[in-house]
Amino acid sequence: MEELVLGVDLGTSAVKVSAVSRGGKIVAQRSFDYPLSQPKPGFSEQNPEDWVNGTTMAIVELILKDGIAVDAIKGISYSGQMHGLVLLDQNKQVLRPAILWNDTRTSQQTQEISEQMGDEFIDITRNKALEGFTLPKILWVKENEPNIFAAAQTFVTPKDYLRYRMTGRLAMEISDAAGTVMLDVAKGDWSSEIQAAFDLPVSFFPPIIQGIEAAGNISESYALFSGLDTNTQVFGGAADNAAGAIGSAILKPNMVWSSIGTSGVVLKYEDNADVDYHGQIHFFNHAIPNKYYSMGVTLAAGHSLNWFKSRFAPAEDFTDLVASAEKSTVGANGLLFTPYIVGERTPYADGDIRGSWLGIDSMHQRYDFVRSVLEGIIFSFKDIFEIYEAAGTQFDTVIASGGGAKSPLWLQIQADIFNKKVIVLENEQGPGMGAAILAAVGLGWFESVEQAAEKFASFGQVYEPMAENVAKYAQIYQIYKQMYQQTAEISHELLAYRREN
Ligand SMILES: Nc1ncnc2c1ncn2[C@@H]1O[C@H](COP(=O)(O)OP(=O)(O)O)[C@@H](O)[C@H]1O
Numbered sequence: 017m018e019e020l021v022l023g024v025d026l027g028t029s030a031v032k033v034s035a036v037s038r039g040g041k042i043v044a045q046r047s048f049d050y051p052l053s054q055p056k057p058g059f060s061e062q063n064p065e066d067w068v069n070g071t072t073m074a075i076v077e078l079i080l081k082d083g084i085a086v087d088a089i090k091g092i093s094y095s096g097q098m099h100g101l102v103l104l105d106q107n108k109q110v111l112r113p114a115i116l117w118n119d120t121r122t123s124q125q126t127q128e129i130s131e132q133m134g135d136e137f138i139d140i141t142r143n144k145a146l147e148g149f150t151l152p153k154i155l156w157v158k159e160n161e162p163n164i165f166a167a168a169q170t171f172v173t174p175k176d177y178l179r180y181r182m183t184g185r186l187a188m189e190i191s192d193a194a195g196t197v198m199l200d201v202a203k204g205d206w207s208s209e210i211q212a213a214f215d216l217p218v219s220f221f222p223p224i225i226q227g228i229e230a231a232g233n234i235s236e237s238y239a240l241f242s243g244l245d246t247n248t249q250v251f252g253g254a255a256d257n258a259a260g261a262i263g264s265a266i267l268k269p270n271m272v273w274s275s276i277g278t279s280g281v282v283l284k285y286e287d288n289a290d291v292d293y294h295g296q297i298h299f300f301n302h303a304i305p306n307k308y309y310s311m312g313v314t315l316a317a318g319h320s321l322n323w324f325k326s327r328f329a330p331a332e333d334f335t336d337l338v339a340s341a342e343k344s345t346v347g348a349n350g351l352l353f354t355p356y357i358v359g360e361r362t363p364y365a366d367g368d369i370r371g372s373w374l375g376i377d378s379m380h381q382r383y384d385f386v387r388s389v390l391e392g393i394i395f396s397f398k399d400i401f402e403i404y405e406a407a408g409t410q411f412d413t414v415i416a417s418g419g420g421a422k423s424p425l426w427l428q429i430q431a432d433i434f435n436k437k438v439i440v441l442e443n444e445q446g447p448g449m450g451a452a453i454l455a456a457v458g459l460g461w462f463e464s465v466e467q468a469a470e471k472f473a474s475f476g477q478v479y480e481p482m483a484e485n486v487a488k489y490a491q492i493y494q495i496y497k498q499m500y501q502q503t504a505e506i507s508h509e510l511l512a513y514r515r516e517n
Pocket residue numbers: 276277278279317318319321322334335338417418419420421422423426
Protein backbone atom coordinates (compact mmCIF):
# COMPACT_ATOMS: atom_id res chain seq x y z
CA MET A 17 0.00 0.00 0.00
CA GLU A 18 1.41 3.35 -1.12
CA GLU A 19 1.76 5.87 1.72
CA LEU A 20 0.10 9.24 1.15
CA VAL A 21 -0.31 12.71 2.57
CA LEU A 22 -3.32 15.00 2.10
CA GLY A 23 -2.75 18.65 1.19
CA VAL A 24 -5.86 20.68 2.03
CA ASP A 25 -6.07 23.97 0.11
CA LEU A 26 -8.73 26.06 1.85
CA GLY A 27 -9.45 28.79 -0.70
CA THR A 28 -12.04 31.55 -0.87
CA SER A 29 -14.35 29.91 -3.37
CA ALA A 30 -13.58 26.24 -2.71
CA VAL A 31 -11.52 23.73 -0.79
CA LYS A 32 -9.34 21.35 -2.80
CA VAL A 33 -7.89 18.25 -1.16
CA SER A 34 -4.99 16.47 -2.93
CA ALA A 35 -3.74 12.99 -2.05
CA VAL A 36 -0.01 12.98 -2.76
CA SER A 37 2.43 10.05 -2.80
CA ARG A 38 5.94 9.97 -1.28
CA GLY A 39 7.28 10.66 -4.77
CA GLY A 40 5.22 13.86 -5.08
CA LYS A 41 2.61 12.44 -7.46
CA ILE A 42 -1.00 13.56 -7.06
CA VAL A 43 -2.93 10.29 -7.00
CA ALA A 44 -6.38 11.83 -6.49
CA GLN A 45 -7.93 15.22 -5.95
CA ARG A 46 -11.40 16.37 -4.89
CA SER A 47 -12.79 19.82 -4.37
CA PHE A 48 -15.90 21.32 -2.90
CA ASP A 49 -17.31 24.84 -3.40
CA TYR A 50 -18.86 27.02 -0.72
CA PRO A 51 -20.63 30.39 -0.85
CA LEU A 52 -19.31 33.85 -0.07
CA SER A 53 -21.72 36.21 1.60
CA GLN A 54 -21.70 39.96 0.97
CA PRO A 55 -24.47 41.25 3.26
CA LYS A 56 -23.47 44.92 2.75
CA PRO A 57 -21.17 46.77 0.31
CA GLY A 58 -17.57 46.00 1.27
CA PHE A 59 -18.55 43.10 3.55
CA SER A 60 -17.23 39.62 2.71
CA GLU A 61 -18.03 36.74 5.03
CA GLN A 62 -18.12 32.95 5.16
CA ASN A 63 -19.54 30.40 7.53
CA PRO A 64 -16.62 28.39 9.03
CA GLU A 65 -18.92 25.37 9.18
CA ASP A 66 -18.96 25.41 5.36
CA TRP A 67 -15.16 25.00 5.35
CA VAL A 68 -15.42 21.99 7.67
CA ASN A 69 -18.26 20.40 5.70
CA GLY A 70 -16.62 21.08 2.32
CA THR A 71 -13.31 19.59 3.44
CA THR A 72 -15.08 16.57 4.90
CA MET A 73 -17.06 16.01 1.70
CA ALA A 74 -13.84 16.13 -0.35
CA ILE A 75 -12.12 13.65 2.00
CA VAL A 76 -15.13 11.30 1.99
CA GLU A 77 -15.10 11.33 -1.83
CA LEU A 78 -11.37 10.58 -1.90
CA ILE A 79 -12.04 7.56 0.29
CA LEU A 80 -15.29 6.32 -1.26
CA LYS A 81 -15.00 7.36 -4.92
CA ASP A 82 -11.23 7.31 -5.49
CA GLY A 83 -10.59 4.31 -3.27
CA ILE A 84 -7.92 6.00 -1.13
CA ALA A 85 -7.18 3.62 1.76
CA VAL A 86 -7.69 5.39 5.08
CA ASP A 87 -4.64 3.78 6.69
CA ALA A 88 -2.47 4.92 3.75
CA ILE A 89 -3.06 8.56 4.79
CA LYS A 90 -0.12 9.18 7.10
CA GLY A 91 -0.28 12.94 7.38
CA ILE A 92 -2.42 16.00 6.60
CA SER A 93 -1.49 19.64 6.29
CA TYR A 94 -3.03 22.86 5.02
CA SER A 95 -2.84 25.93 2.87
CA GLY A 96 -5.34 28.60 3.86
CA GLN A 97 -6.84 31.84 2.59
CA MET A 98 -5.09 34.44 4.74
CA HIS A 99 -6.16 37.08 7.29
CA GLY A 100 -9.78 35.93 7.89
CA LEU A 101 -11.11 36.42 11.43
CA VAL A 102 -12.84 33.52 13.21
CA LEU A 103 -13.93 34.58 16.70
CA LEU A 104 -14.48 31.83 19.30
CA ASP A 105 -16.23 31.86 22.69
CA GLN A 106 -15.11 30.09 25.86
CA ASN A 107 -16.34 26.74 24.51
CA LYS A 108 -14.57 27.39 21.19
CA GLN A 109 -17.89 27.90 19.44
CA VAL A 110 -17.89 30.29 16.47
CA LEU A 111 -19.45 33.64 17.50
CA ARG A 112 -20.18 35.24 14.13
CA PRO A 113 -19.48 34.60 10.43
CA ALA A 114 -15.78 34.81 9.54
CA ILE A 115 -14.73 38.22 8.18
CA LEU A 116 -12.53 37.52 5.15
CA TRP A 117 -9.34 38.95 3.62
CA ASN A 118 -11.29 40.74 0.87
CA ASP A 119 -13.66 42.52 3.28
CA THR A 120 -13.09 46.29 3.25
CA ARG A 121 -15.34 47.52 6.08
CA THR A 122 -12.36 48.43 8.27
CA SER A 123 -11.00 51.68 6.74
CA GLN A 124 -11.65 53.59 9.98
CA GLN A 125 -9.86 50.95 12.09
CA THR A 126 -6.77 51.01 9.85
CA GLN A 127 -6.58 54.76 10.45
CA GLU A 128 -6.97 54.29 14.19
CA ILE A 129 -4.08 51.82 14.18
CA SER A 130 -1.82 54.26 12.31
CA GLU A 131 -2.79 57.12 14.60
CA GLN A 132 -2.20 55.06 17.73
CA MET A 133 1.10 53.42 16.82
CA GLY A 134 2.53 55.28 13.81
CA ASP A 135 5.77 53.81 12.46
CA GLU A 136 6.24 51.56 15.50
CA PHE A 137 3.46 49.38 14.07
CA ILE A 138 5.38 48.86 10.82
CA ASP A 139 8.66 48.30 12.69
CA ILE A 140 7.08 45.46 14.70
CA THR A 141 4.74 43.82 12.21
CA ARG A 142 6.71 44.78 9.05
CA ASN A 143 3.41 45.69 7.43
CA LYS A 144 0.99 48.57 7.12
CA ALA A 145 -2.38 48.03 8.77
CA LEU A 146 -4.42 47.37 5.62
CA GLU A 147 -8.16 46.72 5.55
CA GLY A 148 -7.68 43.08 4.59
CA PHE A 149 -5.59 42.17 7.65
CA THR A 150 -6.96 40.64 10.86
CA LEU A 151 -6.27 43.25 13.56
CA PRO A 152 -8.51 45.91 11.95
CA LYS A 153 -11.28 43.28 11.78
CA ILE A 154 -10.92 42.57 15.52
CA LEU A 155 -11.14 46.30 16.27
CA TRP A 156 -14.22 46.58 14.03
CA VAL A 157 -16.01 43.88 16.04
CA LYS A 158 -14.93 45.53 19.29
CA GLU A 159 -16.40 48.86 18.17
CA ASN A 160 -19.48 47.66 16.30
CA GLU A 161 -20.52 44.40 17.99
CA PRO A 162 -19.48 44.90 21.63
CA ASN A 163 -21.59 41.98 22.88
CA ILE A 164 -19.91 39.57 20.51
CA PHE A 165 -16.51 40.94 21.38
CA ALA A 166 -17.24 40.56 25.10
CA ALA A 167 -18.00 36.86 24.56
CA ALA A 168 -14.85 36.30 22.45
CA GLN A 169 -12.17 34.34 24.28
CA THR A 170 -9.85 33.74 21.36
CA PHE A 171 -9.55 33.87 17.57
CA VAL A 172 -7.96 31.99 14.68
CA THR A 173 -7.51 32.30 10.92
CA PRO A 174 -9.46 30.03 8.53
CA LYS A 175 -7.20 27.00 8.06
CA ASP A 176 -6.23 27.09 11.77
CA TYR A 177 -9.93 26.81 12.59
CA LEU A 178 -10.29 23.87 10.21
CA ARG A 179 -7.28 22.17 11.81
CA TYR A 180 -8.81 22.76 15.25
CA ARG A 181 -12.01 21.03 14.13
CA MET A 182 -10.04 18.06 12.78
CA THR A 183 -7.75 17.63 15.81
CA GLY A 184 -9.52 19.30 18.76
CA ARG A 185 -6.32 21.31 19.40
CA LEU A 186 -6.22 25.08 18.89
CA ALA A 187 -3.08 26.74 17.52
CA MET A 188 -2.03 29.41 15.03
CA GLU A 189 0.58 28.52 12.45
CA ILE A 190 3.24 31.20 12.17
CA SER A 191 2.84 32.34 8.53
CA ASP A 192 -0.87 32.96 9.13
CA ALA A 193 -0.13 34.54 12.53
CA ALA A 194 2.12 37.05 10.70
CA GLY A 195 -0.82 37.94 8.42
CA THR A 196 -2.88 39.06 11.44
CA VAL A 197 -0.41 41.98 11.84
CA MET A 198 -0.21 41.29 15.56
CA LEU A 199 3.02 39.34 15.39
CA ASP A 200 6.47 40.70 16.11
CA VAL A 201 7.81 39.26 12.87
CA ALA A 202 11.52 39.31 13.72
CA LYS A 203 10.87 37.67 17.13
CA GLY A 204 8.31 35.23 15.74
CA ASP A 205 5.92 35.79 18.64
CA TRP A 206 2.81 37.82 19.43
CA SER A 207 3.69 41.46 20.01
CA SER A 208 3.17 42.62 23.60
CA GLU A 209 3.23 46.25 22.35
CA ILE A 210 0.24 45.59 20.08
CA GLN A 211 -1.59 43.64 22.79
CA ALA A 212 -1.14 46.63 25.14
CA ALA A 213 -1.95 49.32 22.54
CA PHE A 214 -5.29 47.76 21.64
CA ASP A 215 -6.11 46.36 25.05
CA LEU A 216 -6.19 42.74 23.92
CA PRO A 217 -5.45 40.24 26.71
CA VAL A 218 -2.62 37.72 26.26
CA SER A 219 -5.18 34.93 26.74
CA PHE A 220 -6.90 36.05 23.50
CA PHE A 221 -3.90 34.82 21.47
CA PRO A 222 -3.59 31.12 20.63
CA PRO A 223 -0.21 29.35 20.84
CA ILE A 224 1.96 29.64 17.74
CA ILE A 225 3.24 26.58 15.90
CA GLN A 226 5.51 26.09 12.88
CA GLY A 227 4.31 24.92 9.46
CA ILE A 228 5.94 21.49 9.77
CA GLU A 229 5.15 21.07 13.47
CA ALA A 230 2.89 18.25 14.66
CA ALA A 231 -0.45 19.76 15.69
CA GLY A 232 -2.05 16.54 16.95
CA ASN A 233 -3.79 13.58 15.36
CA ILE A 234 -7.22 13.31 13.78
CA SER A 235 -9.60 13.43 16.76
CA GLU A 236 -12.01 10.59 17.50
CA SER A 237 -15.02 12.75 16.74
CA TYR A 238 -13.59 13.92 13.40
CA ALA A 239 -12.59 10.34 12.54
CA LEU A 240 -16.22 9.32 13.03
CA PHE A 241 -17.46 12.23 10.93
CA SER A 242 -15.01 11.83 8.02
CA GLY A 243 -13.96 8.19 7.97
CA LEU A 244 -10.33 9.17 8.61
CA ASP A 245 -8.16 7.26 11.07
CA THR A 246 -6.99 8.66 14.44
CA ASN A 247 -3.46 7.47 13.57
CA THR A 248 -3.21 10.15 10.89
CA GLN A 249 -0.94 12.97 12.03
CA VAL A 250 -1.79 16.61 11.38
CA PHE A 251 0.77 19.39 10.78
CA GLY A 252 0.66 23.20 11.00
CA GLY A 253 0.43 24.16 7.32
CA ALA A 254 0.84 27.60 5.76
CA ALA A 255 -0.82 30.76 4.58
CA ASP A 256 -1.83 30.19 0.95
CA ASN A 257 0.88 32.37 -0.55
CA ALA A 258 3.59 30.76 1.59
CA ALA A 259 2.25 27.33 0.58
CA GLY A 260 2.09 28.34 -3.10
CA ALA A 261 5.72 29.50 -2.97
CA ILE A 262 6.80 26.22 -1.35
CA GLY A 263 4.83 24.20 -3.92
CA SER A 264 6.56 26.19 -6.69
CA ALA A 265 10.00 25.61 -5.11
CA ILE A 266 10.70 29.32 -4.46
CA LEU A 267 13.49 28.51 -2.05
CA LYS A 268 16.36 30.87 -2.75
CA PRO A 269 16.70 34.66 -2.47
CA ASN A 270 17.42 34.89 -6.22
CA MET A 271 13.92 33.62 -7.01
CA VAL A 272 10.64 35.48 -7.29
CA TRP A 273 7.17 33.98 -7.71
CA SER A 274 4.81 35.71 -10.11
CA SER A 275 1.33 34.34 -9.68
CA ILE A 276 -1.64 35.40 -11.82
CA GLY A 277 -4.73 34.01 -10.15
CA THR A 278 -7.84 36.07 -9.43
CA SER A 279 -5.48 38.40 -7.63
CA GLY A 280 -1.83 38.69 -8.54
CA VAL A 281 1.12 38.10 -6.26
CA VAL A 282 4.79 38.87 -6.64
CA LEU A 283 6.55 37.05 -3.82
CA LYS A 284 10.19 36.80 -2.86
CA TYR A 285 11.83 34.27 -0.56
CA GLU A 286 13.79 36.00 2.20
CA ASP A 287 16.58 34.21 4.07
CA ASN A 288 16.33 36.45 7.13
CA ALA A 289 14.44 39.44 8.55
CA ASP A 290 17.29 41.92 7.95
CA VAL A 291 15.82 43.56 4.85
CA ASP A 292 13.31 46.31 5.66
CA TYR A 293 10.78 47.38 3.03
CA HIS A 294 9.19 49.83 5.52
CA GLY A 295 5.72 48.37 4.94
CA GLN A 296 5.74 49.19 1.21
CA ILE A 297 5.25 45.50 0.54
CA HIS A 298 4.13 42.77 2.92
CA PHE A 299 6.81 40.95 4.91
CA PHE A 300 5.76 37.77 6.69
CA ASN A 301 7.24 34.78 8.51
CA HIS A 302 7.43 31.75 6.24
CA ALA A 303 6.08 28.29 6.95
CA ILE A 304 9.70 27.16 6.51
CA PRO A 305 11.20 27.47 10.02
CA ASN A 306 13.12 30.74 10.57
CA LYS A 307 12.60 31.89 7.00
CA TYR A 308 10.53 34.79 5.64
CA TYR A 309 8.92 36.03 2.48
CA SER A 310 7.93 39.40 1.12
CA MET A 311 5.16 40.05 -1.36
CA GLY A 312 3.13 42.63 -3.18
CA VAL A 313 -0.45 42.12 -4.33
CA THR A 314 -2.30 43.34 -7.43
CA LEU A 315 -5.90 42.95 -6.36
CA ALA A 316 -7.36 42.35 -9.83
CA ALA A 317 -4.84 40.43 -11.94
CA GLY A 318 -6.62 37.46 -13.55
CA HIS A 319 -9.81 39.13 -12.36
CA SER A 320 -9.22 42.03 -14.81
CA LEU A 321 -8.99 39.61 -17.73
CA ASN A 322 -11.91 37.63 -16.38
CA TRP A 323 -13.97 40.82 -16.17
CA PHE A 324 -13.00 41.80 -19.73
CA LYS A 325 -13.95 38.38 -21.04
CA SER A 326 -17.29 38.26 -19.21
CA ARG A 327 -18.31 41.73 -20.47
CA PHE A 328 -16.88 41.78 -24.00
CA ALA A 329 -16.21 38.18 -25.08
CA PRO A 330 -18.44 35.88 -23.00
CA ALA A 331 -18.63 33.16 -25.63
CA GLU A 332 -14.89 32.92 -26.27
CA ASP A 333 -12.55 30.74 -24.27
CA PHE A 334 -9.57 32.20 -22.41
CA THR A 335 -6.97 30.60 -24.65
CA ASP A 336 -8.40 32.12 -27.86
CA LEU A 337 -9.05 35.49 -26.27
CA VAL A 338 -5.51 35.77 -24.89
CA ALA A 339 -3.97 34.49 -28.13
CA SER A 340 -5.83 37.21 -30.09
CA ALA A 341 -3.49 39.74 -28.45
CA GLU A 342 -0.73 38.41 -30.76
CA LYS A 343 -2.39 40.50 -33.49
CA SER A 344 -1.66 43.68 -31.53
CA THR A 345 1.82 45.10 -30.87
CA VAL A 346 4.19 45.65 -27.96
CA GLY A 347 2.38 48.50 -26.19
CA ALA A 348 -1.02 47.52 -27.66
CA ASN A 349 -0.79 50.13 -30.42
CA GLY A 350 -0.53 52.93 -27.89
CA LEU A 351 -3.25 51.76 -25.50
CA LEU A 352 -2.57 51.59 -21.75
CA PHE A 353 -4.71 49.93 -19.06
CA THR A 354 -4.44 50.13 -15.26
CA PRO A 355 -5.93 47.06 -13.56
CA TYR A 356 -7.39 48.87 -10.53
CA ILE A 357 -10.93 47.66 -11.13
CA VAL A 358 -11.50 46.66 -7.50
CA GLY A 359 -9.02 49.13 -5.96
CA GLU A 360 -5.34 48.35 -5.39
CA ARG A 361 -3.01 47.10 -2.67
CA THR A 362 0.62 47.34 -3.90
CA PRO A 363 2.21 49.79 -4.42
CA TYR A 364 -0.87 52.00 -3.96
CA ALA A 365 -2.86 50.97 -0.90
CA ASP A 366 -5.99 52.61 -2.29
CA GLY A 367 -9.34 50.90 -2.06
CA ASP A 368 -11.05 53.71 -3.99
CA ILE A 369 -8.85 53.93 -7.10
CA ARG A 370 -10.38 52.41 -10.24
CA GLY A 371 -8.94 51.32 -13.56
CA SER A 372 -8.59 53.30 -16.76
CA TRP A 373 -7.66 53.00 -20.42
CA LEU A 374 -5.61 55.80 -21.91
CA GLY A 375 -4.90 56.44 -25.55
CA ILE A 376 -8.10 54.96 -27.00
CA ASP A 377 -8.09 55.58 -30.75
CA SER A 378 -10.74 54.83 -33.35
CA MET A 379 -8.31 52.47 -35.06
CA HIS A 380 -8.08 50.20 -32.00
CA GLN A 381 -9.44 46.68 -32.31
CA ARG A 382 -10.66 44.42 -29.56
CA TYR A 383 -7.34 42.58 -29.63
CA ASP A 384 -5.55 45.82 -28.68
CA PHE A 385 -7.77 46.05 -25.62
CA VAL A 386 -6.98 42.44 -24.72
CA ARG A 387 -3.26 43.09 -25.09
CA SER A 388 -3.49 46.27 -23.01
CA VAL A 389 -5.15 44.30 -20.21
CA LEU A 390 -2.40 41.63 -20.28
CA GLU A 391 0.29 44.31 -20.29
CA GLY A 392 -1.34 46.53 -17.65
CA ILE A 393 -1.45 43.62 -15.20
CA ILE A 394 2.25 42.91 -15.75
CA PHE A 395 3.13 46.62 -15.46
CA SER A 396 1.43 46.57 -12.08
CA PHE A 397 3.66 43.60 -11.13
CA LYS A 398 6.64 45.63 -12.40
CA ASP A 399 5.67 48.33 -9.84
CA ILE A 400 6.33 45.68 -7.16
CA PHE A 401 9.67 44.76 -8.79
CA GLU A 402 10.63 48.44 -8.55
CA ILE A 403 10.14 48.36 -4.78
CA TYR A 404 12.54 45.43 -4.62
CA GLU A 405 15.03 47.22 -6.83
CA ALA A 406 14.80 50.41 -4.75
CA ALA A 407 15.60 48.32 -1.65
CA GLY A 408 18.70 46.97 -3.39
CA THR A 409 17.31 43.43 -3.56
CA GLN A 410 18.76 41.24 -6.29
CA PHE A 411 17.07 38.33 -8.08
CA ASP A 412 17.35 36.84 -11.55
CA THR A 413 14.69 34.15 -11.89
CA VAL A 414 10.91 34.47 -12.00
CA ILE A 415 8.76 31.37 -11.56
CA ALA A 416 5.35 31.97 -13.12
CA SER A 417 2.27 30.36 -11.69
CA GLY A 418 -1.54 30.58 -11.57
CA GLY A 419 -4.09 30.47 -14.41
CA GLY A 420 -2.25 33.28 -16.23
CA ALA A 421 0.81 31.04 -16.68
CA LYS A 422 -1.17 28.92 -19.16
CA SER A 423 -0.57 31.47 -21.91
CA PRO A 424 2.82 31.46 -23.73
CA LEU A 425 2.17 35.01 -24.97
CA TRP A 426 1.50 36.30 -21.45
CA LEU A 427 4.63 34.52 -20.18
CA GLN A 428 6.73 36.22 -22.88
CA ILE A 429 5.18 39.58 -21.95
CA GLN A 430 6.28 38.91 -18.35
CA ALA A 431 9.86 38.11 -19.44
CA ASP A 432 9.98 41.25 -21.61
CA ILE A 433 8.48 43.66 -19.06
CA PHE A 434 10.48 42.25 -16.12
CA ASN A 435 13.63 41.81 -18.23
CA LYS A 436 14.21 38.52 -16.39
CA LYS A 437 13.96 34.91 -17.41
CA VAL A 438 10.55 33.46 -16.60
CA ILE A 439 10.17 29.74 -15.89
CA VAL A 440 6.99 27.67 -15.67
CA LEU A 441 6.42 24.59 -13.57
CA GLU A 442 5.90 21.34 -15.39
CA ASN A 443 2.97 20.17 -13.36
CA GLU A 444 1.71 23.12 -11.45
CA GLN A 445 -0.47 22.24 -8.49
CA GLY A 446 -0.43 25.45 -6.49
CA PRO A 447 -0.74 25.80 -2.74
CA GLY A 448 -2.16 22.29 -2.14
CA MET A 449 1.21 20.85 -3.15
CA GLY A 450 2.92 23.18 -0.65
CA ALA A 451 0.56 21.85 2.03
CA ALA A 452 1.39 18.25 1.08
CA ILE A 453 5.13 19.06 1.25
CA LEU A 454 4.71 20.40 4.80
CA ALA A 455 2.99 17.16 5.86
CA ALA A 456 5.68 15.04 4.15
CA VAL A 457 8.44 16.94 5.97
CA GLY A 458 6.51 16.81 9.26
CA LEU A 459 6.31 13.04 8.93
CA GLY A 460 10.08 12.86 8.45
CA TRP A 461 9.89 11.67 4.83
CA PHE A 462 12.33 14.46 3.99
CA GLU A 463 14.99 16.25 6.00
CA SER A 464 13.81 19.72 5.03
CA VAL A 465 11.11 21.64 3.17
CA GLU A 466 13.77 22.51 0.59
CA GLN A 467 14.56 18.84 -0.05
CA ALA A 468 10.89 17.91 -0.40
CA ALA A 469 10.04 20.87 -2.65
CA GLU A 470 12.92 20.06 -4.97
CA LYS A 471 11.62 16.51 -5.29
CA PHE A 472 7.93 17.47 -5.71
CA ALA A 473 8.29 20.43 -8.14
CA SER A 474 9.93 20.31 -11.54
CA PHE A 475 10.67 23.30 -13.71
CA GLY A 476 9.61 23.39 -17.37
CA GLN A 477 9.93 25.87 -20.22
CA VAL A 478 12.08 28.99 -19.86
CA TYR A 479 11.02 32.31 -21.47
CA GLU A 480 14.01 34.59 -22.10
CA PRO A 481 13.56 38.37 -22.42
CA MET A 482 13.72 39.61 -26.03
CA ALA A 483 15.98 42.67 -26.23
CA GLU A 484 13.86 44.68 -28.68
CA ASN A 485 10.69 44.20 -26.63
CA VAL A 486 12.52 44.89 -23.36
CA ALA A 487 13.63 48.29 -24.67
CA LYS A 488 10.11 49.25 -25.84
CA TYR A 489 8.45 48.09 -22.63
CA ALA A 490 11.00 50.02 -20.54
CA GLN A 491 9.84 53.23 -22.28
CA ILE A 492 6.13 52.41 -22.06
CA TYR A 493 6.47 51.54 -18.37
CA GLN A 494 7.69 55.10 -17.71
CA ILE A 495 4.35 56.31 -19.10
CA TYR A 496 2.35 53.64 -17.21
CA LYS A 497 4.02 54.70 -13.95
CA GLN A 498 2.42 58.14 -14.18
CA MET A 499 -1.08 56.79 -14.58
CA TYR A 500 -1.90 56.27 -10.91
CA GLN A 501 -1.05 59.87 -9.94
CA GLN A 502 -2.70 61.28 -13.05
CA THR A 503 -5.96 59.40 -12.60
CA ALA A 504 -6.31 59.11 -8.79
CA GLU A 505 -8.13 62.39 -8.22
CA ILE A 506 -10.59 61.87 -11.08
CA SER A 507 -11.12 58.29 -10.00
CA HIS A 508 -11.86 59.34 -6.41
CA GLU A 509 -14.31 62.01 -7.61
CA LEU A 510 -16.20 59.40 -9.60
CA LEU A 511 -16.64 57.27 -6.48
CA ALA A 512 -19.83 59.13 -5.48
CA TYR A 513 -21.51 58.27 -8.78
CA ARG A 514 -20.40 54.66 -8.68
CA ARG A 515 -21.98 54.10 -5.30
CA GLU A 516 -25.20 55.78 -6.40
CA ASN A 517 -25.97 52.91 -8.78
N1 LIG B 1 -5.93 29.82 -20.96
C1 LIG B 1 -5.62 30.89 -20.20
N2 LIG B 1 -4.66 31.75 -20.59
C2 LIG B 1 -4.34 32.82 -19.84
N3 LIG B 1 -4.96 33.14 -18.69
C3 LIG B 1 -5.91 32.33 -18.26
C4 LIG B 1 -6.30 31.17 -18.98
N4 LIG B 1 -7.28 30.56 -18.29
C5 LIG B 1 -7.50 31.32 -17.17
N5 LIG B 1 -6.69 32.38 -17.16
C6 LIG B 1 -6.59 33.44 -16.13
O1 LIG B 1 -6.36 32.81 -14.89
C7 LIG B 1 -7.27 33.30 -13.91
C8 LIG B 1 -7.59 32.19 -12.91
O2 LIG B 1 -6.42 31.72 -12.34
P1 LIG B 1 -6.43 30.70 -11.08
O3 LIG B 1 -5.00 30.50 -10.71
O4 LIG B 1 -7.24 29.52 -11.45
O5 LIG B 1 -7.17 31.63 -10.03
P2 LIG B 1 -7.85 31.38 -8.59
O6 LIG B 1 -7.16 30.20 -8.00
O7 LIG B 1 -7.59 32.68 -7.88
O8 LIG B 1 -9.30 31.17 -8.89
C9 LIG B 1 -8.47 33.77 -14.69
O9 LIG B 1 -9.11 34.83 -14.03
C10 LIG B 1 -7.87 34.22 -16.03
O10 LIG B 1 -7.58 35.59 -15.97
